Amino acid sequence: EAQLVESGGGLVQPGGSLTLSCAASGFTFSNYWMSWVRQAPGKGLEWVANIKHDGSAKYYMDSVKDRFTISRDNAENSLYLQMSTLSSEDTAVYYCARVGCHDVSSYFCNWGQGVLVTVAS
């Protein structure tokens, strides 16, 4: 069974940086696109970034371009999100998600439990 476990969240000051990690197991990680999706407290879901199975293509939502970097290590079955120049608007639970289990399409078939990032002074 597919499992995704995020780590690295916490409290960070405005303007600071943080890196999230996601450990994948139970499926062939290198075969799938992966994503980060976030949810601000009491709000809806917001897609953040996608990365192709081999890391050769990456896509970001406009408000995080140039501040966030998605990456992966297929040898370690791990996904990462490097976040910089953080603001209070980035406060959210960040989910790691597997993309397109049944075909090459960008729906999210497996999700981690989420990790909270709080940006505050």
Added chain:
Amino acid sequence: DIQMTQSPSTLSASVGDRITITCRASQSISKWLAWYQQKPGRAPKLLIYQASSLETGVPSRFSGSGSGTEFTLTVSSLQPDDFATYYCQQYNSYSITFGQGTRLEIK
């Protein structure tokens, strides 16, 4: 970006009811739509992909339909476990967007 609008925002219903949630896209997304269920403090769960394909393990009382700009999620007979928030998501473009959510509450 493609905007996704769900209606209603909140829906009150009883166990055994048939309910429908609508999701409208600001431009055509063909069949590239998914539905998720989320309970408080939990990660979302995929219910439907490609507008009408039922995810493995999801009860058959859930169904999806539509194409182009208008889509629906139907629950044929509500069970106690179904009271949650539901989101639609389009994946027609590389810029993925979600609807704002529909909270399904017990009447």
